[in-house]
Amino acid sequence: MxxxxxxxxxxxxxxxxxxxxxxxxxxxxxxxxxxxxxxxxxxxxxxxxxxPPVIALSRQLGPLENEIAQRRRLAVDLAETFQPFMAMGTHTASGDSITVLEGGERINAALNLATAQCQAELLTVQPSDRVSERSLLRSLERDKPLIDRGVKVRSLYQHTARYNPEKLAYVARLSEGKVEYRTIDELVERLIICDETVAFIPARDDQQIALELRHPGLVRYLIKVFEYLWDRAVPMSTGAPYEAASDGITEIQHSIAKLLVEGHVDEAIARRLGMNVRTCRAHIAKLASALGSGSRAQLGYLIAQSGILQQDH
Incomplete structure (x- = not known):
């Protein structure tokens, strides 16, 4: 073409x-x-x-949408083909329950197969600085058939996702039915769990190597980690994380204050909280203003003396 x-x-x-x-x-x-x-x-x-552009675009998208639909059907057919063998593999040796996936193509193929087999619930943890518009669209393509089948989806993002238009559009398109989205201040790494049977975690920072985990003990442990974070997260529909508490400090600023006292520099704080450095420094400036600090050194002292880190937020 x-x-x-x-x-x-x-x-x-x-x-x-x-x-x-x-x-x-x-x-x-x-x-x-x-x-x-x-x-x-x-x-x-x-x-x-x-x-007219609208007609021209429709003509071009038609074949692509048909191809996507065909590939989805192929994924479902493959899942059904391999389903009879899954029970036979439940008692394999522990070394066979951890698979190393190298390369984006192989990782996505494994994810597509796992989600095609998913029947009850999909859990995902998506750190803000690792979710681009492209991967969101890929997730949308992967998750939509699940939701259409009635599979429950729970996804965790960082609070900064509330300022990301791609993520908000993604949430809006999938907010109906059995879908829940929450945000929290810090997330360490990406995590995907299907039906309490298989989990995927990254094995390298560049996201080009992932681990597919089917060991029941490992999967149960990761589910407990997810539930721990989920209970402390805030539904995406609320504005609480960015609203000021009675002391004038927002929840995200409390998180920044904690990291400042621990001695982290601006770049490290921004990376931990999934925001850019400029946004992080803007929050630090607001925090300094709320506490009446005139310098960075004084800010750390005032945070420690104010008692805000001992308060329940």
């Missing part, structure tokens, strides 16, 4: 503005024909008229 060309974009925009374009002008932009963006002018064969 011909790739989209810059010249084609310019000519298509011109055709949309004027209502038509000379046939001779578009010879240098074959992508216009490939993408079916022009059609002959019935009144003059030397001219072409533009196809």
């Amino acid at each position: 011909t790739e989209w060309c810059e010249e084609g974009g310019r000519l298509y925009a011109s055709a949309l503005r004027t209502g038509r374009i000379a046939r001779a002008e578009v010879e240098s932009a074959p992508c216009l024909v490939e993408f079916d963006l022009l059609h002959p002018d019935p009144d003059d064969p030397d001219w072409l008229r533009p196809v």
Whole structure:
């Protein structure tokens, strides 16, 4: 398929503005024909008229949506094919219950298979600084069939997700039915658990190696970790984490105060809380203003003296 060309974009925009374009002008932009963006002018064969963008986009998306649907059906068929063998593998040696997955393609294939087999509940932990728009869309594609089947989904994000438009759009699209989203100040690593039988965790910081865990003891332990975080998290629908308490300090600023007292620098605090350094420093400035601090050294002292870290937030 011909790739989209810059010249084609310019000519298509011109055709949309004027209502038509000379046939001779578009010879240098074959992508216009490939993408079916022009059609002959019935009144003059030397001219072409533009196809409305909405119609053109629909024509291009149709085959892609069909391909996605076919791959989803293939994943379900594969899961059904292997289902009879799953019970046979429940008593394998402990070394076989931990699989090392290397490369994004293999990791995603394993995740797709596990979620295709998921029947009851999917648990996920998604640290804010590790979830890009691309991975969100991939998660949406993977989770949607689960939700359509009635599988319950619970996902944990960091509080900073509330300021991320991609995440909010993702939540809005999947907020109906058996789906719950909560946020918490700190999350260490990504975690995915399907039906209390299989869990996935990263094994390297670049996310190119993951571990698929099927050992019952390990999976139970990770579920307990998830539930511990879930009980302390706040539903995405509330604004509590960023609302000021009676002392004028927000929950996220309490988290920053704790890390400041522990001696962490701005970059480390931002990384721990899933925000950029500029946002972190803005919160530190607000914290300093609320406590009446005139310097960084004085801020640490005032945090320790104020007693805010001993309060229950």
